[in-house]
Amino acid sequence: MPEHKFRFGTALFVKPSIFEADLFDEAAQRELPELAELLLGEALAGPLAERLPELRLAAGPGARSVKLQHNAGAGGCFPLHYDNAGPPSRRALTCVVYMNPGWRPGDGGELELRPFLRPAVLVPPLMGRAALFRSDRVLHRVRPSSAERLCFTVWVDGEAVNGSGDCGLTARHLAAEPGALEAFARSPVQRAVSRAVYAEEYEASLRECMERRPGELEEMLQEHRRHVAQQRAHAQLGPFLGRLGALRAQLEGAAGAEAEGQGPD
Numbered sequence: 001m002p003e004h005k006f007r008f009g010t011a012l013f014v015k016p017s018i019f020e021a022d023l024f025d026e027a028a029q030r031e032l033p034e035l036a037e038l039l040l041g042e043a044l045a046g047p048l049a050e051r052l053p054e055l056r057l058a059a060g061p062g063a064r065s066v067k068l069q070h071n072a073g074a075g076g077c078f079p080l081h082y083d084n085a086g087p088p089s090r091r092a093l094t095c096v097v098y099m100n101p102g103w104r105p106g107d108g109g110e111l112e113l114r115p116f117l118r119p120a121v122l123v124p125p126l127m128g129r130a131a132l133f134r135s136d137r138v139l140h141r142v143r144p145s146s147a148e149r150l151c152f153t154v155w156v157d158g159e160a161v162n163g164s165g166d167c168g169l170t171a172r173h174l175a176a177e178p179g180a181l182e183a184f185a186r187s188p189v190q191r192a193v194s195r196a197v198y199a200e201e202y203e204a205s206l207r208e209c210m211e212r213r214p215g216e217l218e219e220m221l222q223e224h225r226r227h228v229a230q231q232r233a234h235a236q237l238g239p240f241l242g243r244l245g246a247l248r249a250q251l252e253g254a255a256g257a258e259a260e261g262q263g264p265d
């Protein structure tokens with residue numbers, strides 16, 4: 001399987017230990033007929049579109065993609081990202097299906113979802129488990145895996161994704177009343193500030209994934225820090241980031257206290 005490449009800033013990098021077969025490729029279609037069917041037929045995308053009408057999922061093989069992913073272990077992981085980082089992507093829904101009958105706690109490779117400002121959700125990549133989330137508004141990563149790990153992903157495009165109000169930050173966002181910040185946190189505009197709000201987590205996840213490629217890691221970290229410093233120094237954006245950080249501490253703290261309250265005495 002070919003190595004997986006990903007974009008960070010304007011450059012393209014190889015992700016160590018991650019290999020992917022894209023079902024658009026006709027050779028992959030011949031080797032993996034069941035997965036080809038998920039791309040070419042409506043058996044999965046059809047019912048998803050019916051059950052999630054608000055996503056306005058698009059029909060036909062041109063409106064989705066399917067990839068098989070092999071993580072060779074040895075720490076292979078994905079740094080924090082959105083599956084739809086903005087136009088021209090049309091991805092609306094991500095559906096990952098795991099195929100690891102031997103997975104044990106301690107193997108790593110959990111999918112870590114970071115719903116914006118809210119506590120992380122960990123998904124162990126257990127056999128037959130599927131994780132569905134919105135491609136344009138769920139920040140996530142894959143924790144380093146010390147064991148081999150297999151999954152396939154179906155991304156389905158949406159007719160309404162990346163609309164005019166979904167991408168750019170405006171003066172109206174920056175002046176939002178406290179009550180409007182939670183709505184902001186559920187919207188895809190969060191993508192414009194996620195690297196600054198999760199600056200430390202982005203940096204740590206890049207380090208974990210790229211530690212065996214120090215030159216490329218350094219390039220990424222510099223780009224990341226420059227971007228974050230620029231946003232934090234901005235006269236209106238800086239204070240807005242401060243308010244988001246405070247709300248995040250409050251929401252994550254409240255969830256922590258709740259979890260503690262539920263524990264055994």
Ligand SMILES: O=C(O)CCC(=O)C(=O)O
Nearest residue numbers: 078083096111142151153
């Ligand atoms: O392997 C996973 O659990 C998710 C992979 C992922 O985030 C992606 O392919 O975009």
Ligand SMILES: [Fe+2]
Nearest residue numbers: 081082083140
């Ligand atoms: Fe992803």
